[in-house]
Amino acid sequence: MPETRSTGLLALGGIALAALLTVIGHLEVNDDLNPWALTISDFAVSDRGGVIDVAMVVLALATVALLYGLRRSAPAPSGRAAELLLGAWAGGLLLAAVVPTNDPGTAMTTAAYVHRYASVAAFLALPAAGWLLARRRDLAPAARTLRILVLLSLTLAAAMVWSAYPGDRLLIGLAERLLILVEVAVLAIVALTQARAVVDHGVVVPHRSGVAA
Template identity: 35%
Template sequence: MGISERARPWVLAANVAIGWGFFTAFVLHVVSGRNPVSDTLSSYALAEGGVGLLGASMIAIAGGSVALLAALRAAGHRLSRTTQVLFWAWSTGLVAAAFFPASYPERFDPVSGQIHEYACATAFLSLAALGWTLPAGLRNHPAVVRLTLLTLGGVLLFGVSYLVPGVLPVGLSQRLALGADVGLLITLARVVAVPAAVPAKPRERVSS
């Protein structure tokens, strides 16, 4: 089934925005000179131009997520209030984290740092829960099932590495979690044309 004309521009906008966010993050990794295994993405803000590149990446992915939400609606999927709240919590968390960088001794701002931490936690947890709340036609799609499980596993790994330093490389676990998150968004953009479930009409009994 093809994507409806109403949903098509939203799907395109979602793919372009998320793709741009991923590309910007890649450029940041190339120019920063930091270690992607041990350093969190938040610390890349300390690199020259890092605040702008990191913020642009996060805002682009947030915008793409909102476009994806609009695409799902335009395609006729009846999303629960919980699903919509999780979409917005994920997107708002990314934007807040972009505007309030993490605090480090080199750039000390404890208020901004605390907002950044809560915003990131909100975003990670929201997307980890999102897949479980989707309509059955999307939730049961094999690719969505796999990515939903990966997002949950990713956030658990990142949580352990962040709360128990030394158990896992925090930078690597964070990238695995974010990779699963972006993978889930891209997968939803690909399967957005899955038809919404329509209740079957009861058959009329024909008297003999």
């Protein structure tokens, strides 16, 4: 279906724009902020309503485009659960963008807790969605890559949890950025596979020269 390829391309554009805005947001903040020791949310709160918050909204909208494409492509038994998890990822991103965390080193507020758990829900929902999406026929060329990325994201999530608690936030910023990079790669692989899909008698089928299964 042509709209499936269009939503894949739209999602890829949104992912690329979100990545660019995030880089710009890191360059614009106070030089005293350490990206290896502080999370992206810590950077965003220093420039409330700035480009990092916009990047989160753009990424959520790119996910919505992916969801539309997935619904238009061939159905799968695991499709509904994966769509709900992707919706949870997008919703968590939007909530985290709207509700700020606290400034680094200050006491946690109610808003900061909402921001934290919205982010946690998003980080957990996306790899679960990626694992389910790997079962879909229309994403078969990307199945192996998706599973590898999901396992890597879970490893990085465990490293971030360790850093946040027993690790005394050691390199928590690095762990989070690597985690986000891998999870966004999951979205990009799905979007790329959608964009390269072909149509066979009205049913979307995978492009065989795409990502190896």
